[in-house]
Amino acid sequence: MGHDIDNIGTNPLTGRRRVWKEYQKVIPSDKYFYVRSCIRQNIFPASEVHFLKIMRETLGKDVYENPHHTTCSGIGYHSDVVPLETSMTIVARQFALMAEAGYENLAVSCITSFGLYTEFLETWQHFPHIRERIAENLYKATGRELVLPKCVAHASDIIYSLRDEISQKAKYRLVNKNTGEPLRIVEHIGCHYAKMFPSKGVGGAEYPCVLSGMAEAWGGQIVDYPERRQCCGFGFRQYLVQANRGYSISNTKKKFDSMEPYHPDAIITNCPGCPYFMDRWQYVIAEMEGKTYGENGFGIPVLTYEELAGLVLGYDPWDLGLQVHQTSVEPLLDKMGIEYDPSQKYKGIGGKDLGRPEEPRVLKTELCPHCL
Amino acid sequence: MIDFGYGITRSNRLNLDEADLSLARKMARREKSFATCIGCGTCTAGCTAGHFTAYNPRKIQLMILNGQTENLKEDLKKCMLCGRCQMLCPRGISLRSLWSKLYRALDDGRKTPAVTRDIF
Amino acid sequence: MKNVVIIGAGVAGLTAAARLKDIGYNVTIIEKKTYDGGNVASWDRLFPDSRRASRLIDDVRRPLGEGVTIHYDQRITSLVKMKDGRIGVGTESLGIIHADALLVASGFSLFDAHLKEEYGYGIYDNVYTQADLESMFSSGKVLTRSGDIPRRIGFVHCVGSRDEKVGNRYCSKVCCVTAVKQASEIKQLYPDAQVYCFYMDLRMFELPYEDMYFNAQKLYGVRFIRGRLCEAAEKMDKSVILKVEDTLAGQTLNLSVDMLVLMAGMRPASDTARIATMLGLHCNKEGFLTPVDIFSRGNETEVDGVFLAGTCTGPKTIPQTIADARSAAIRIDEYLKKRKK
Numbered sequence: 001m002g003h004d005i006d007n008i009g010t011n012p013l014t015g016r017r018r019v020w021k022e023y024q025k026v027i028p029s030d031k032y033f034y035v036r037s038c039i040r041q042n043i044f045p046a047s048e049v050h051f052l053k054i055m056r057e058t059l060g061k062d063v064y065e066n067p068h069h070t071t072c073s074g075i076g077y078h079s080d081v082v083p084l085e086t087s088m089t090i091v092a093r094q095f096a097l098m099a100e101a102g103y104e105n106l107a108v109s110c111i112t113s114f115g116l117y118t119e120f121l122e123t124w125q126h127f128p129h130i131r132e133r134i135a136e137n138l139y140k141a142t143g144r145e146l147v148l149p150k151c152v153a154h155a156s157d158i159i160y161s162l163r164d165e166i167s168q169k170a171k172y173r174l175v176n177k178n179t180g181e182p183l184r185i186v187e188h189i190g191c192h193y194a195k196m197f198p199s200k201g202v203g204g205a206e207y208p209c210v211l212s213g214m215a216e217a218w219g220g221q222i223v224d225y226p227e228r229r230q231c232c233g234f235g236f237r238q239y240l241v242q243a244n245r246g247y248s249i250s251n252t253k254k255k256f257d258s259m260e261p262y263h264p265d266a267i268i269t270n271c272p273g274c275p276y277f278m279d280r281w282q283y284v285i286a287e288m289e290g291k292t293y294g295e296n297g298f299g300i301p302v303l304t305y306e307e308l309a310g311l312v313l314g315y316d317p318w319d320l321g322l323q324v325h326q327t328s329v330e331p332l333l334d335k336m337g338i339e340y341d342p343s344q345k346y347k348g349i350g351g352k353d354l355g356r357p358e359e360p361r362v363l364k365t366e367l368c369p370h371c372l
Numbered sequence: 373m374i375d376f377g378y379g380i381t382r383s384n385r386l387n388l389d390e391a392d393l394s395l396a397r398k399m400a401r402r403e404k405s406f407a408t409c410i411g412c413g414t415c416t417a418g419c420t421a422g423h424f425t426a427y428n429p430r431k432i433q434l435m436i437l438n439g440q441t442e443n444l445k446e447d448l449k450k451c452m453l454c455g456r457c458q459m460l461c462p463r464g465i466s467l468r469s470l471w472s473k474l475y476r477a478l479d480d481g482r483k484t485p486a487v488t489r490d491i492f
Numbered sequence: 493m494k495n496v497v498i499i500g501a502g503v504a505g506l507t508a509a510a511r512l513k514d515i516g517y518n519v520t521i522i523e524k525k526t527y528d529g530g531n532v533a534s535w536d537r538l539f540p541d542s543r544r545a546s547r548l549i550d551d552v553r554r555p556l557g558e559g560v561t562i563h564y565d566q567r568i569t570s571l572v573k574m575k576d577g578r579i580g581v582g583t584e585s586l587g588i589i590h591a592d593a594l595l596v597a598s599g600f601s602l603f604d605a606h607l608k609e610e611y612g613y614g615i616y617d618n619v620y621t622q623a624d625l626e627s628m629f630s631s632g633k634v635l636t637r638s639g640d641i642p643r644r645i646g647f648v649h650c651v652g653s654r655d656e657k658v659g660n661r662y663c664s665k666v667c668c669v670t671a672v673k674q675a676s677e678i679k680q681l682y683p684d685a686q687v688y689c690f691y692m693d694l695r696m697f698e699l700p701y702e703d704m705y706f707n708a709q710k711l712y713g714v715r716f717i718r719g720r721l722c723e724a725a726e727k728m729d730k731s732v733i734l735k736v737e738d739t740l741a742g743q744t745l746n747l748s749v750d751m752l753v754l755m756a757g758m759r760p761a762s763d764t765a766r767i768a769t770m771l772g773l774h775c776n777k778e779g780f781l782t783p784v785d786i787f788s789r790g791n792e793t794e795v796d797g798v799f800l801a802g803t804c805t806g807p808k809t810i811p812q813t814i815a816d817a818r819s820a821a822i823r824i825d826e827y828l829k830k831r832k833k
Contacts, residue, residue, distance in 0.1 A: 015616075019615070207609065226726070229725075243377060244378070250381040284376060405710070407709045407710050411740040
């Protein structure tokens with residue numbers, strides 16, 4: 001009567017699919033009120049622009065932005081400088097702006113904002129007296145009424161839900177043009193995406209499929225590595241104080257060391273902080289310890305999901321802002337067979353010369369004399 | 373060299389895959405009762421040396437098992453060999469024998485001064 | 493002759509059936525599965541003395557003889573307390589059976605280890621449950637997914653037990669002992685293997701169990717690490733890397749094993765809530781059926797003529813289950829004798 005010995009456990013894909021089935025959230029395909037991230041506008045400015053371009057121009061969706069939208073204050077809340085009640089009131093105002101514009105679905109660029117919105121909605125649901133107090137604060141401060149959104153989606157949820165449409169319009173695929181092999185992609189999910197509320201993330205918190213789903217739909221192969229679920233180390237108090245940054249970089253290094261044997265071709269992320277630090281720390285680690293993680297002394301290119309979608313759709317790498325990455329993306333562009341003009345890398349609007357960054361001592365970039 | 377104002381910290385996790393567990397294997401052979409520790413801490417609570425120093429016989433067992441042997445010999449020198457630990461141990465572990473065999477095992481391959489050999 | 497109907501042909505149901513038949517009742521067992529023995533049927537050997545599970549089931553089954561009817565592959569569709577005091581037991585294929593007394597011995601299901609997502613059961617190649625390992629022991633092949641002899645094996649205690657995150661705060665009682673049994677069996681099979689047990693507390697509550705633990709340490713060199721596994725991940729070679737704190741050393745550890753065995757806890761059998769609703773029985777917050785009084789009336793329910801036995805009222809070892817089932821049989825006999833008058 002024993003179990004069938006051949007059926008012990010299941011195959012890994014079936015296993016992940018089983019988990020994913022438990023965590024499918026409703027993601028409307030259109031009509032979003034978009035809220036930007038504070039830091040992404042500065043560190044990856046073209047990512048948000050290209051989210052809008054892809055949504056509006058490539059896919060013909062209605063995405064609205066209101067310039068009166070402010071920070072959600074999450075960055076201040078997590079750094080202990082903004083009190084919870086203030087944050088809640090600010091978030092209540094964003095919801096009010098959305099309702100006034102006639103939208104019910106919120107598209108959130110930032111992971112921490114997404115986490116904060118989700119946490120506040122959950123709190124207000126369980127503690128109505130807090131919601132009432134926040135509604136009162138909002139009314140007293142701005143004269144606005146608190147209206148709750150019908151859906152809060154992270155912008156990566158939306159791209160995930162539209163991944164097949166993007167794939168149909170794709171100019172390039174995540175396939176090595178020389179070998180025909182799928183590119184090996186490492187996904188890195190922002191902690192506040194699903195760790196607090198696994199049910200709010202596509203695929204849950206342990207095996208999210210929001211980014212892996214995109215990569216696979218576009219021809220890539222996801223590599224799972226032992227430290228995949230760990231935080232990139234960004235933190236808030238950690239990176240804000242220079243002396244504490246050792247915690248941040250050590251955490252990221254732990255992840256690089258763990259993914260290195262899988263030879264990833266790229267890392268994709270859906271958080272403001274993770275791509276920034278995973279990109280910059282590769283330079284710092286190379287300077288400090290002489291260690292690099294990509295091929296031939298290069299790093300592993302780190303991309304936002306909008307950048308990756310943009311590349312797949314054939315947007316110009318420099319329009320996508322890939323020149324602001326400290327770890328060169330050229331190895332990935334070359335593998336995908338993307339045509340680009342190296343001489344245009346550091347040219348701004350109207351061909352204005354932006355100047356070349358200083359050459360790193362260890363980490364190879366396209367500026368490296370050996371590669372020129 | 374660029375001074376970034378911070379550095380990379382080494383992980384404080386112990387990687388048992390890479391740890392040198394030769395001492396643990398050796399002790400398992402030389403003092404078989406050693407394996408039966410249940411971590412109750414009776415030995416430590418009653419330890420003469422432990423009252424005045426950081427000496428912790430219960431943890432010494434774990435350091436052997438986890439391959440953390442660097443400071444073991446120095447630690448062991450705090451032991452007064454009074455035998456209180458052995459008297460109290462509910463599992464009947466021959467702790468005096470363990471300590472002396474451990475001291476000797478830590479000296480394996482090295483020339484031990486006669487006086488130490490005599491004591492342990 | 494009075495009719496007694498028993499729900500479940502596991503160890504409790506079979507044991508009670510034999511006693512009731514001996515006393516002189518007409519006994520009918522309704523079984524969900526196509527075989528008897530319940531969960532024990534899929535086990536290889538049993539603690540504390542390593543007897544074959546199949547032998548135990550034979551021993552429990554033997555006294556039944558001809559006088560007990562077992563209907564397999566049955567789904568109960570209705571349970572109705574009738575005006576004459578009897579209970580109507582309805583199934584799809586048998587119609588309504590009238591029972592003068594009903595014994596619920598519906599048993600337990602193993603906790604679904606998939607729910608502890610961070611352990612990767614069903615996702616990583618070499619993560620198994622204790623039930624999977626029993627199947628391997630039965631088949632005589634304890635090998636990794638790729639067919640290799642495992643050199644390092646880890647056992648995780650309390651998977652789905654003592655865990656608010658999966659809604660089970662209670663201890664499932666038998667898993668610690670099972671882990672010690674299986675760890676020792678692995679070492680009997682592969683003396684050179686390194687075996688680790690990750691436990692929160694070791695609950696070796698019956699007389700022989702502490703000896704099993706002692707022997708696992710002394711004879712088999714099983715390493716017991718007090719700490720709960722936080723997550724498992726797969727390495728390139730398909731071994732499983734574990735993160736755990738050795739809480740006694742205050743030291744976080746990383747280590748990899750070729751096989752990870754999850755000691756899944758006990759949940760009420762899937763039909764328990766349905767049975768309880770149909771009869772108006774009480775379940776506790778864990779979903780197990782609750783007797784009237786755990787000290788003096790451990791087999792009785794608030795519903796006249798309905799009795800309980802075995803793990804439907806909570807985790808039990810097999811000897812406890814057998815004792816409980818015999819006690820239920822005696823109690824049913826007392827009840828039916830009283831009703832005759």
